[in-house]
Amino acid sequence: MYLITAMEQQQDYSQYTTTTFFSDEQFIRHVLNGDETTAAYWDLIAKQYPEKMAVMEEARVWILMINKQPAYQPAADRSALWSKINSEISAYEYNQQRYYRPLKIAAKWAGSIAATLLLFIIIREWAAQGERSYSTDFGKHEQIVLPDESVITLNGNSGISYSRTWRSDKPREIWLQGEAFFEVKHVAIRNRLQQSDSFHVHVSDLELTVLGTRFNVKNRRNMTEISLLEGRLRIEKTGKGAFVKTLKPGDAFIYDSTKQQLKDLERKPQVNKAWTNNEMDLDGYTLQEILNVLEDTYGYEITLKTPQLAQRRLTGTIPATNAEDILFVLKKVFNLKIDQKGNHLIISQN
Amino acid sequence: MREDKVIWDAFRYGDESSLKVIFDQYYTPLFNYGHKFSQDDHLIEDALQDLFVKLWKNRNNIKETESVKNYLYKSFRRVLLRKLDVQQRKYNFTVLEQGLDWSQELGYDQTLISRERLENIRKNLALALEKMSPRQREIIHLRYYEEMEYEEIAELMQLSVSSTYKLVYKAIDTLRNHLSRTDLLLLSTLLSLKKI
The missing domain is CATH 2.60.120.1440 (Jelly Rolls)
Incomplete structure (x- = not known):
């Protein structure tokens, strides 16, 4: 088959040099993997172009020179290299088992925990919807x-x-x-x-x-x-x-x-609105009203032992950062006697 | 190459002994190929180690392959070139080993061509190859030594098939140009010898 096809489309080899033979695919194939048929063909060509025999031979030697080079034999030790590779692989596998896979599992767990938590928060938010209080x-x-x-x-x-x-x-x-x-x-x-x-x-x-x-x-x-x-x-x-x-x-x-x-x-x-500035403007307050503020806002329980004091008034602004400030002023201005028992204040005229 | 594939598949499914078989089979060819790029055996060993460890780590993502050899060569080439690049070494490629007894290698001892003529041809070839670019030399090696087809070479070197052909033509051109000069040189020396 090779012979026939090659013969049919037979090249004109008259211009061939070493390099053309060297790079001729048919020629390469013959030199590397030739059989009797290819040998017959190239014998024929050699007879047809006797003057090309030398360059053909040279091209053949080139191809063989490259092809037949013995593989490089390193001084290195093959089995030593394999043990290196093997131990690196083992270390890798160990880490995979020891760290990476547990981590993956942990990540999975963390993921599901996070999901549950998120669900919980969503439900809580849902339930609390409509109301926010302070x-x-x-x-x-x-x-x-x-x-x-x-x-x-x-x-x-x-x-x-x-x-x-x-x-x-x-x-x-x-x-x-x-x-x-x-x-x-x-x-x-x-x-x-x-x-x-x-x-x-x-x-x-x-x-x-x-x-x-x-x-x-x-x-x-x-x-x-x-x-x-x-x-x-x-x-x-x-x-x-x-x-x-x-x-x-x-x-x-x-x-x-x-x-x-x-x-x-x-x-x-x-x-x-004076209270927003931590003050108490006394204009328009009766003593009873001031005491009410002390009860309502500051959490005291107050007993006024001298009822006639209730409607007394005074003017001015007193600091009201804490109840003691107010009590101090009242005590001085109205000349009061204040007995304190925990949250309970007993107020009377001195 | 069917066996190659069976072993390759076994390795891909996590059989480490199959990787060892592949390693043993390709150690020498790959070392030889690597040696063409660099004469530093340690560097080639490192590249081989990297290659096989990487193969193992990525085994789940490695696909079936038509040719285990081509796959390994391509991967190895990439690893090695990166190493060479890191060390800022030039990409070089040697095709012919010096100091080989060619008559013995070629079995030409008692045939048509004398030892001296063989040595002459080798010198010619070596000189011609030296004139080529490393990539051209690599193609020559892959075509004549590894006996790869141009399609395979293109795939391995990450070139298009047409540019692979172009590189070969250029390489042959280099050979031709160089050869014609040496032939002339040879001829003139012969002529001058005859005069005497």
Whole structure:
């Protein structure tokens, strides 16, 4: 087959040199893997081109010289190299068993633990949805920044709660117990007032509706004082004895939830928010009212042994960082005798 | 080469003794191939060690192969060239070993060509090969020594088949150009000898 195909397309070898023979694929194949047929063919060519015999021979020697080179015999030791490879493989396998696989297993475990934890958190969040609440101990203040950036300052022994999911298409709503000062962020776009822009405070059985304002709400002993410093505020009572009252800045009202009665409050709004600066403005307070504050906000239990003192008044501002400051001033000004037994104060005229 | 594949597959499935069989089988050919790049036996040993450890580590990602030999050569070449590169050694490739008794290797002892003529031919070839680029020399080695096809060489050296052919033509050209000069030189010396 080789002979026939080669003969059919027989080359013109007259121009062949050593290099052309050397690079001739047919010739290479013959020299490297020749058989009788290829030998017959190239014998024929040699007879046809006797002058090429020398270069053919040279090309053949070249091919064989490269091909028949004995493989390099390194001085290195084969089995020594294999032991090196073997020990490296063993060390690798050992580490895989010892560290990598346990790590993988640990990672798997950690993964499932993390997943469980995440699920737990999600469930908890889900369960707690709708409600977030803050409360303060006696004599402590706390500032809370709401999701809309409104700020609420809680007086001692007070608490608020609100729905966590404040969506922009719903009014903001807060439930209050005790006393708090509100600085409500105005979110409405000018001239485009919407229901959803309003801010509601639920206190006692009242609903206060505001936009952006600053106001103080105090809810103690069934009495709710609302003092507006800025903006507009609407007090709304639904159900029995329903009413609506709109407040201007400087207005202060007191609502008695037992009588369902709204009255002007003698004390001015500025006075009523003095506590946020750790002060107590005494304008408009009777001694009884001051003692009420000490009970409601600072957690004392007070017995006034001299009832005629209750309606006494004084003016001025006293520091109110702690109850002792207030008590000290009262003691000096009214010349009082104060017996303290734990939380219980017994007050009488000296 | 079927056996080769059976052993290769056994190794891929984690049989270390099969890797040993492959190692034993290819130690000498690979060392020889590596020796063409560098005469530093330690470097070649390091490359071999890296190669076989790497083979073991990656055995899960190694695919079936048409030719175990080509796969090993290609991987070994890559490891070795990187090592040479790190050591900033030049990529060099030697085809012919010096100091070999060619008449014995070729079995030409009592035949047509005398020892002297053989030595002459060897010198010619060695000179011609020296004129080639290392890559050309490598192709010559792979074609004539390893008896690889051009497609296999292209795959091994990461070249296209056409550029492999081009490299060979250039190599042959180099040979031709060089040879014609030495032939002339030889001829002129012969002529001058005759005059005397």
